[in-house]
Amino acid sequence: MKRLLLAGVAAALLFGAPAHAQQPTSLLNASYDIARELFAAVNDAFIPAHKEATGQDVAVDQSHGGTSRQARAITEGLEADVVTFNQVTDIDFLVQNGFVSEDWQSEFPNQSSPFYSLPSFLVREGNPKGIEDWDDLVREDVQVIFPNPKTSGNARYTYLAAYAYALEAFEGDAAKVQEFVKAIFDNVPVFDTGGRAATTTFVERQIGDVLITFEAETKAIAREFGEDQYDLITPSVSLLAEFPVAIVDRVAERRGSGELAKAYLDFLYTDEGQRIAAEHGHRIENETVAPEFAENYPEVRLVTVEDVFGGWDKVQEEHFASGAILDQLYGQR
Amino acid sequence: MHHATGRPPRVGDAPAIRRTLIGLVLITGALLILAPLVVIGVQAFSMGVGYFGATIAHPDTRHAIFLTVATALIAVPVNTIFGVAAAWAVTKHDFRGRRFLIVIIEIPFSISPIVAGVAYLFVYGLQGLFGPALQSADIRILFALPGIMLASMFVTAPFVARELIPLMQAQGRDLEEAATSLGASGWRTFFSVTLPNIKWALLYGVVLCNARVMGEFGAVSVVSGNIRGQTNTLPLHIELLYHDYNSVGAFAAASILALLAVVTIIAKVLLERQGAGRRSRPALAAPIVEAKP
Secondary structure, X not given: OHHHHXXXXXXXXXXXXXXXXXXXXXXXXXXXXXXXXXXXXXHHHHHHHHHHHHOOOOEEEEEEOOHHHHHHHHHOOOOOOEEEOOOHHHHHHXXXXXXXXXXXXXXOHHHHOOOEEOEEEEEEOOXXXXXXXXXXXXXXXXXXXXOOOOOOHHHXXXXXXXXXHHHHHOOOOHHHHHHHHHXXXXXXXXXXXXXXXXXXXXXXXXXXXXXXXXXXXXXXXXXXXXXXXXXXXXOOEEEOEEOOEEEOHHHHHHHOOHHHHHHHHXXXXXXXXXXHHHHOOOEOOOOOOHHHHHHHOOOXXXXXXXXXXXXXXXXXXXXXXXXXXXXXXXXXX | OOOOOOOOOOHHHOHHHHHHHHHHHHHHHHHHXXXXXXXXXXXXXXXXXXXXXXXXXXXXXXXXXXXXXXXXXXXXXHHHHHHHHHHHHHHHOOOOOHHHHHXXXXXXXXXXXXXXXXXXXXXXXXXXXXXXXXXXOOOOOOOOHHHHHHHHHHHHOHHHHHHHHHHHHHHOOHHHHHHHHOOOOHHHHHXXXXXXXXXXXXXXXXXXXXXXXXXXXXXHHHHHOOEOOOOOOHHHHHHHHHHOOOHHHHHHHHHHHHHHHHHHHHHHHHXXXXXXXXXOOHHHHOOOOOOOO
16 A cells, blocks of 8 residues: 555656756747737747747747736746736836846847837827827817726826926926826826726727827727728827836746747847737837838837936836825826 | 405506516616627627637637636536535534534635635745745646636535525425434435435526636636636636727627527526426425335
8 A cells, every 4th residue: 555655656756747858849928918919920920930940849828918917927926938018117026026137128139128119199080189299188178088097007108108298398397297297187088997998988988089008009909990980190209118028037947948938039029020010010120120111100209218207116106106196196186 | 454365465466567567677688688698699790700710710719618618517516516515514414613614605705706816826826825835846726727727616616505505404304304214324315305305406506606617707817827728718718809909709709608608508498397397396295215114
């Protein structure tokens, strides 16, 4: 009886033993919630390219969700080898928990952001209210739709972009800037909790004159709900929204997948990877590919959180912390 | 004094009130239940049968269907056995802590599924109680099939027991006591006396449990990790498609989920019809026990 038990334990150890010895042939990419089509296309291109380069057959699995939740899940044991997020702060959370190395932003070009986007406008067909730039959003006859900046990362970009515009327009006069942002808030009839809900409000409930969300989103919405019903408007200035990527070192070390993970993220910067990103509504830096898409992406001057607000930590403290500027402006409604 | 018909008048006696009530029920039923179902069906096919077929045939959708059905195939039997055993213990026996057990059984009913999911994170997560030990043993519970099973089972644990307990309490213990005094064993008593008396409630509990397992979203979404083709159940897959601006795909997947629910209900109706002939008050009509002394 005892021997049987021992044999059982031995068998369990044998078959349950982690297969770390060889390079794994699969990769898990934890990504943001609306990136399914983008990474389905990326993976379809990466797998044959990797096979050609190394002779290795690999599979890439995808997990999609809000990136704060994804980061949380990784710290709880979701074994993602790489993250492709839409919020820098959520990778910082992984850094704080020891899953991603501190210098992750120097591991890949452009601060480890292979493509980027910006808060942009979607208006109804023909732009009946003549909305062209941020200062149109405070007009009394304009209703603006974006989600609640308290709960939506997407809306925080919108808030910061409007704030950055106002800082320039009023030459840093804080009182006027905040009055401007509050006037935009006053024009928002409903604050939904997330980007998708705001889209529903604008598209299906037909509320509002302009929806503000990432440019990549505005393109996706127009494609899905009818290009002939909406116009895309690019404001004169907006905020750079990075789509940061990183290797989750702790998982990659455990699984021995570091090389594959790096190859995957490197692929995002190749001409092929960049072309796919651009086809899915993202702006890219790649000098050979970007010109092919120039007419889809009107000129816009982009400012960064770093330059205007002194970095995400400072933004968090001055704007988004409990009782900070956002609360004051939002609370006055 | 209302003795004309020998019974007190009821609300439905006046035709105007009866019609109003029936009308209200029909209208609310149509608006709240029928309309959304019709919309799901219509939307699912709004881009043609081909697109619908392509969505369903997509490996990720097929896997989501498989995962949802597999979860139900495990969670429902486990919870059925648990529910019957719990109801039997609570209603047919006296022991210390009986009331406490009832409270335990009902806990999953009263707490939000998301809380259940988060609780599992705290127990099995890498930051939680057993997470580090499980990882070093290379056993995956969270973000894998076992986590989904556990979360589904937790949320649906009370469904069968909740259906059975009030009925079994009302039926009392007389029949079981009679059976035992006539010499029937515990198993015999259960299968020949208790089970025939509770089978319809049991069936109903199983159907509810199954519907809930297949539809469970909150708890599963916390522990699933949303890996497409691996840990995405059908409800999670529907949300994903919806977030992708793939409304038609989402509706197509939703129609499959609705279809699974409808199949369950049809199965229940068929079973009921089959048993309807023998159904008339089984507790009193059935010959009690043919046990030998």
